[in-house]
Amino acid sequence: MVTEIAMLNIIPGMEPDFLASFEKAESIISSMNGYLQHELLKSVAEAGKYVLIVRWQTLEDHTEGFRKSAAYQEWKRLLHHFYDPFPVVEHYHRTGKAA
């Protein structure tokens, strides 16, 4: 399993529209090959700051399967105009240290 973590900063005033668009975008990512689970979390302390955590079976399910799909164009259209700056996306492996 690979965990994708993206720290998202939403342009001030656009949070309600972002959340409405994210609701549509969820069905896109959830239907991709290798998709396991996702959660969108909101910062307690910082306005407009979110983190998106997505679990994939493999790294390539995200970087190849999702990002090179036609569905990704719709994901971008729904979401990318809400971000400033554009998010850095990082990938993580499990360490076995979990409970």
Place this chain on the structure above:
Amino acid sequence: MVTEIAMLNIIPGMEPDFLASFEKAESIISSMNGYLQHELLKSVAEAGKYVLIVRWQTLEDHTEGFRKSAAYQEWKRLLHHFYDPFPVVEHYHRTGKAA
């Protein structure tokens, strides 16, 4: 539920010792009031980079209950000397956007 996210950068050469110490530290955090779950993930792309995700029932379970406990002194002793820079810890709420 509140999610604590800490991006950890381990001093080069100290990763094996960090992982061994983390194994001891896990039992400390896992026994705290309000602790729900944790995972330590390792960056796919960046050497020495980890993320610690801890789920707490409330924000105060982490910021008050854990950080002001005697057990936190032992957690610090086990782990804090592995980090450079010292990690920024952020807290997140659920948005209801998850699957």
